[in-house]
Amino acid sequence: MKAFFSLAGSFFLLNLMFGLSSFGQGDIQAKANKIHQEVYTVDSHNDTPMSFGDTGFTMAERHDVKNGGSCMDFPRMKEGGLDGAFFAVFTGQGPLTDEGRQNAYQHAKTTFDNIYKVAALHADLAGIALSPKDGYRLNKEGKASMFIGVENGYPIGLDINRVQEFYNLGTRYITLCHTKNNDICDSSTDKAGPLHNGLSDFGKRVVAEMNRLGIMVDVSHMSDKSFYDVIAASKVPVIASHSCAKALCNNPRNLSDEMLVTLAKNGGVIQMCVLSAYVNSPDPNPARDSAESALRQQYGDRSKLSPEEQKVARSAYLAVRQKYPEKMATVSDLVDHIDHIVKIAGIDHVGIGTDFDGGGGLADCMDASQMENITFELVKRGYTKKNIAKIWSGNLFRVMNEVEIYASKQKK
Numbered sequence: 001m002k003a004f005f006s007l008a009g010s011f012f013l014l015n016l017m018f019g020l021s022s023f024g025q026g027d028i029q030a031k032a033n034k035i036h037q038e039v040y041t042v043d044s045h046n047d048t049p050m051s052f053g054d055t056g057f058t059m060a061e062r063h064d065v066k067n068g069g070s071c072m073d074f075p076r077m078k079e080g081g082l083d084g085a086f087f088a089v090f091t092g093q094g095p096l097t098d099e100g101r102q103n104a105y106q107h108a109k110t111t112f113d114n115i116y117k118v119a120a121l122h123a124d125l126a127g128i129a130l131s132p133k134d135g136y137r138l139n140k141e142g143k144a145s146m147f148i149g150v151e152n153g154y155p156i157g158l159d160i161n162r163v164q165e166f167y168n169l170g171t172r173y174i175t176l177c178h179t180k181n182n183d184i185c186d187s188s189t190d191k192a193g194p195l196h197n198g199l200s201d202f203g204k205r206v207v208a209e210m211n212r213l214g215i216m217v218d219v220s221h222m223s224d225k226s227f228y229d230v231i232a233a234s235k236v237p238v239i240a241s242h243s244c245a246k247a248l249c250n251n252p253r254n255l256s257d258e259m260l261v262t263l264a265k266n267g268g269v270i271q272m273c274v275l276s277a278y279v280n281s282p283d284p285n286p287a288r289d290s291a292e293s294a295l296r297q298q299y300g301d302r303s304k305l306s307p308e309e310q311k312v313a314r315s316a317y318l319a320v321r322q323k324y325p326e327k328m329a330t331v332s333d334l335v336d337h338i339d340h341i342v343k344i345a346g347i348d349h350v351g352i353g354t355d356f357d358g359g360g361g362l363a364d365c366m367d368a369s370q371m372e373n374i375t376f377e378l379v380k381r382g383y384t385k386k387n388i389a390k391i392w393s394g395n396l397f398r399v400m401n402e403v404e405i406y407a408s409k410q411k412k
Helices: 002-019 025-038 074-079 098-121 132-140 161-168 201-213 224-233 257-266 286-299 307-323 331-344 372-380 385-410
Strands: 042-046 084-090 126-128 144-151 171-175 216-218 239-243 269-272 350-352
Touching (some): 025 372, 025 385, 074 144, 084 171, 098 126, 098 144, 126 132, 132 385, 161 171, 171 239, 201 216, 201 224, 201 385, 216 239, 216 385, 224 257, 257 331, 269 331, 269 385, 286 307, 331 372, 350 385
Parallel strands (some): 042 084, 239 269, 269 350
């Protein structure tokens, strides 16, 4: 199967090269602009809701990411031609205790509330979307689409009924874990090592319940063994909402070629993360690493901070990053990942998931206003409008629809 995908991908890339015209820079930009405006664009992951509890933050105002502002707001979504995005209900991983689980659940409920408050406050600019159909409808109304994903299954605790509750609140994917192991599965970055050797028995029940309800299973952040366990357990395609190719950047958060082939066989999709360290291995920066380590010790799990404390923490992190700047990856580097995934897994299995406001950002794609730069690079490399549409939303929406169709059959 791997040979098949590699061969098919090679033919695809050859067609790209031979299909390139002699367009100049201006012609490419004009073509990219036209395509970008015509296709539906969706970002499968951002952490902007972490700012929604801040009374000084409003999604209706344009912020400056270079001066400590967020990466995402409605004006910049419009500037960047971004039609919709999945806003994450993110919870950092805490202790696997009754108290820890309950605190995580309460934090998640507050984040849900904040997302709905923002949507209600700016109903003239955006609306909650539960399906691709909703996204297209809101787009016709001139509004941004606010899809919802839960990042980290920790708030589920050991209560399977919370999966249904989160679905009823609009959740359309759940990232099963974050940077540490939880009750559901092992993380790719927990220094303590495996807790369950993959997906736990409870995690298998969670996957089955997500399949039954129509919630996409998100494999970003999980260990390789957890990934394969999820593929075996799920009856429908899965997604990696914000990951890249390990062959090009050897980060434990990224997917190997074998995993990409497995994901393609499953019918799933990997959404390219624009977080620089997942696109290119960063150059050593010990001074910055030391300063950020001190901040992590000082502030701990930032999702548990009050709005005022979060604002102070963001300023502190920004000061460190400005004092010790890193060499950031570029959109060209990101599209190298797309090229590689197309070669290994095929054009039907790749999309975009920025991780904005969770660390995401490239030298030439720092915020939502610069999303068209990705389309420009794709056009420059010879990708057709049809395939750009697949990358920007078609592949992810296909999975959403397949998951919902399966669930609707189970509910009969």
